Every structure is written in C-alpha cells, then in structure tokens.
Amino acid sequence: MAEINHLKATESELEILQILWEKGNCTVREVHEILEKSKESGYTTTLKLMQIMLEKGLVARDTSAKTHIYHALQNQEKTQQHLVNKMIDNVFNGSAARMVMQALGNHSTSKDEINAIKEYLDQLSKR
Known part of the structure; x- marks a missing residue:
C-alpha cells in the first residue's frame, strides 16, 4: 500500500472511506444503504466505486465468505x-x-x- 493513496481519492471515495472509518468492516450493500440516506446512488455504482478503491489500495476486501467484506486501508x-x-x-x-x-x-x-x-x-x- 502506497503511503499517499489518499491523494487519489475522489469525493465519492472519501464518502465511502468515511463510512468505513465510522462503521469498520462493511459489505457493499451496507455502504450503499448508508450512502442512499444522503444521495441517490445505484448499488452497482457503489460496487464499482469500491472495486476501484480496492485497485487504488484505499480499501481491502475479505473474500473468504460469500459476501465480501471491505475495510479502509487509509488511516x-x-x-x-x-x-x-x-x-x-x-x-x-x-x-x-x-x-x-x-x-x-x-x-x-x-x-x-x-x-x-x-x-x-x-x-x-x-x-
């Protein structure tokens, strides 16, 4: 994980990081439900954003269960x-x-x- 990955985070990605910092480990569905309270967003949009964040090294994903669990890698x-x-x-x-x-x-x-x-x-x- 690069030290300065937070430089690459978009506003939407920062919103997701905020949720993960507050809640800890979450599924895409859980993040999506929280995001929906403040803005209209599709589930697939949230999923895609979190996949991009995984590629950027902003989050990690546990794939050991059927439902993937994400957590923030950025402090x-x-x-x-x-x-x-x-x-x-x-x-x-x-x-x-x-x-x-x-x-x-x-x-x-x-x-x-x-x-x-x-x-x-x-x-x-x-x-």
Missing part, C-alpha cells in the same frame, strides 16, 4: 491531515488562521466546541 487521521494541509496551501495561501476563521465564520459552533478550541489554542501557545 482517517492521516487522510484528514493531508487534505487539510492541501486545502491550507491551495485555498488559503498557506494560512491556517484564515482557514480556521473562515470555517468558524461560516458554520455554527457550539459553546463546547469553542471551549475545546480555546483549550487547544492554550496548549499550542504553551509549547
């Missing part, structure tokens, strides 16, 4: 870290502060989340 934290770094560089001219201010300005943030952010910033400033 969620590393993938998120890579995508955020890429976004900071490409969209916000390398400014993490701009990205954070944009994100906080455009989304409602709970008091708990704001407190967690403040605690994290305090920890960063103590380094």
